[in-house]
Amino acid sequence: MPKDFISLLADLEEEEVIKLTKKRLEAGDEALTILEDSRKAMEVVGKRFAGGQYFIPELVYSGELLKQITELVKPHLVQSGDTKHLSKVVIGTVAGDIHDIGLNIVDFMLSVNGFEVYNLGVDVPVKKFVEKMKETSAPVLGLSGFLTLAFDAMKDTVEALEAAGIRGKMKIMIGGGQMDDEVRKYAKADAYGKDAMAAVFLAKKWIGDN
Amino acid sequence: MNLAKKWDGLSWQEKREERFKQWLSPDVKFSTPQAEKLYKERLSRFIKAIKMEKPDRVPVQIPAGSFPAHYSGTTLRTLMYDYGALKKAWLKFIRDFDMDLYDSPGLIFSGRVYEILDYKLYQWPGHGLPSDISMHQFVEDEYMKADEYDAFIKDPFDFSLRYFLPRTWGTLAPLSSMTRFNSALGLPFQLLSLCANPDFQPVFQAMREASQELAKWQAVVSECSQLAKEAGCPSAAGGMALAPFDTFADMFRGTRGIAMDMYRQPDKLLEALEVVTPQSIESAVAAADMAGCPMVFIPLHKGADNFMSQKQYEKFYWPTFRKLLMALINEGCVPRRVADGSYNERLEIIKDLPRASVVWIFEQTDMTKAKDVLGDTACIGGNVTAAQLYTNTPQAIKEYCRQLIEVCGKGGGYILSLGSSVDRCNPKNLQAVIEAAKEYGVYK
Incomplete structure (x- = not known):
């Protein structure tokens, strides 16, 4: 089974996750859903960093991937999502x-x-x-x-x-x-x-x- | 007799003995017989610790940092611009603190030279930072672009000349428009037409001014070293090097750039690390030769526990770093690695070096663990932190040092030292470190 979007991003598979982002956009996936999935993936990255599996290179690299995905998704955003923050x-x-x-x-x-x-x-x-x-x-x-x-x-x-x-x-x-x-x-x-x-x-x- | 041949035939221990001998007999006239005795006593203590033998007592070293400025009631900026003040502050520091090894003022660089060069790698007091600030700070950036590895690998000198220097020394910016300087055909045209270019006139002017200014500063630095030696204080200033990975991660690519390279072009990065290694070795050995001191100072940055995984350390950091260390050891030099942050996870890996060949100074590493793992193989020291020195009382510092000596001093191979330099603190706290070595560090 091919990896899903969240795992691809969390596993830092640059080529694959960018390809999938484009595919999802073409297939008409909501931009906000993709961003929400990206957020979930970054949560996984954060957990792996906290757990000692990921280090600074992984944080930097995941940030770079997120930036690329956001750039791709941006033109498809009709309204900005109201993110609910803790504080x-x-x-x-x-x-x-x-x-x-x-x-x-x-x-x-x-x-x-x-x-x-x-x-x-x-x-x-x-x-x-x-x-x-x-x-x-x-x-x-x-x-x-x-x-x-x-x-x-x-x-x-x-x-x-x-x-x-x-x-x-x-x-x-x-x-x-x-x-x-x-x-x-x-x-x-x-x-x-x-x-x-x-x-x-x-x-x-x-x-x-x- | 062919000296070179003789040197090559020596073992690393024999080469090191030669270097130790030279270090023990500096080319100075000691001010008093007592000063000469003191010089040899201090240095022998230090050398024994390096060799993991038991000296008469634990040697003590206080990295100077910019503390002498604070201690003499002035600022780092003043010392960077007024060489007379630099000398005065340094001699006062050396006179008042009875250390076994002292730092030269060579790391308090001339602010004037930086200014003439329009130097961009640092911000310093009054230049990007408030005037009264007590340290200069490195400005991290991508001074080498992601697609320039091939240029570096092909010719590091050319890369330095036409890419790195024009970006980091503002006055050398015109060099970026130069064609590759590869004419060694014996004809003067290329060099002279370059010199005739009006854009290059300010470059020559700045280099001339900067080198004259540098000479003034250097004269004061070597005078300080000379006076210190005459008074019986051995200097720790030999060569300096960076771990190959840090050369790229600190100087060329920065934290973001290097992280991207580890993922996007790991093979290029590994190749470039191999290319830079012999160059670092050569320059460090040359500096040690010139200084008559075998110590090679290697500050370690981006291989610390929380910067990369163990696997990444084994792949990207350690192989070329070990190569650098082995080459220095084989030349009879003594690498003195100062590991910023914590190195707990790395201890097992870094153990893999000849016995008693290096010195490790740790900052936040667990010293009990360090002694446990490295106790049979390498001389260690460090760990009195700047935060402790800044906020604690002399009594608390002395007690902490006593505990350190108790754990790490066992059997020799230990130097009582700070984990990093300190820019200011209660001077009595530094005296407490020295007192602890004298009181608790005596080997029976």
Whole structure:
């Protein structure tokens, strides 16, 4: 039996899954159904990453395949689907630090687990975090950092949220290269997550969805 | 006597002994007999650890990073632009911290040279990053495109000259429009017509300015090394290399590019890794020769536990990395690998090297496991993390080091060291690391 769409994408069979996408579109399959299947496949990818079967190359490659499928499907979209998200999460690498590999993995894992992720990118000024948290009222903030200089930038960010009077409305998690629980205490964040799976676990716990 | 022939006939251990001898007798006039004694004592301690023998006590090494800037009350930016300040800060660091091996200031590169070259591989304080920031950062990008493997494989020098350099040194951008430089026919036309091209005049101008600036910086760096040696501090600066996979994953293709290549063109990638390996070996050995120090520093990045699977490590990372290590070992050099992140899953694989031929410095790897697996084969060290040094008290650091020594120091083959460099922390925390080696590291 030929593999179905979801397995092909989850197994990263580029040629086959692109061929099948085109075939499905020609056969009149709904664009939204294909996107929903893609989402399910990415969920499988996320699970395999969490389970230690997949690593960074697989996340990157699956993201690339998803991009290609979305490009193919886009012209056939009549209306955009109203995706239901668990909750909003704001993430970003703190000021002075330009590393984004870990940040993007956390983005990926939160997204495939149903969160609406606002990824502010790297070297995010304190002010921008405060503005975004006000604008989105997200209950969870994730601060990423790779270098030791991020210790103080994280602390500054948390303190700015305190000063803005909104610290109590959110839970803050930190993670990345040199971070650990000592840094979490130093920066006065709520939790340290050692990897992207921990980020998902913490975010789910905080919004009461376990 | 034919020296070259004699050298080739030596075993790797004999070659290494020759290099150790040279390292132990540097070409300096020690400031005092005490300094000379100290130099030999420190270095012998270190060499014994490498050979997995028991020294008088556990040697201790503090990678400098940009800490000397913080310690002397100034910024990294100042040290990158004011070479006098660099010298002052470095000598203060060396004087105040009683380490067995010291880092040269050679990794605090000249900001002026970067600026003249319009260097794009890094952002540094005041150049893409706030002025008071304490480190420079690598800018990852696809400096080599997915369809350029053949160009690299055909001629790595040509690839560097016409593809990589024009993209990473802004001033060399005109080189990208050059025709392939392959005329070795003894006629000067090709080179001279190239030089006559008006587009190339700024290139020559910039190279001239940059090399003059570099010479000023180099003079200060070697003066620091000289003064340190005279005062009895051996230097760890020999050669440097990247694992072949990291050369592509860090420098050329970036994380996204390399991931795509592992799936879309694995054979091309493997072929290119084979091509770059002998080149890395040659340049690392040449640098070690020049420095009179057999250590070859190899920072490891994208082979860490969570970057790729074990199968991928065995296919893409380890074969050419091992080739590089074996060639360095066979030349009598000592690869000092610094494994960022954690390497727990890799320990069994990396064990496959001659006994007592390399040094492993780990960052977040489980040190008990590392000693367990590598304890019979390789000298290990590391693991005091930057986060600990930044947030803990000297007492806590000292106690942590005591535990490390207890587990890893057993039987020798151990260096007490940080898992990475640290840009700033309470200086007493670094003193606590040194005190721990002296207090708890004595072999009876």
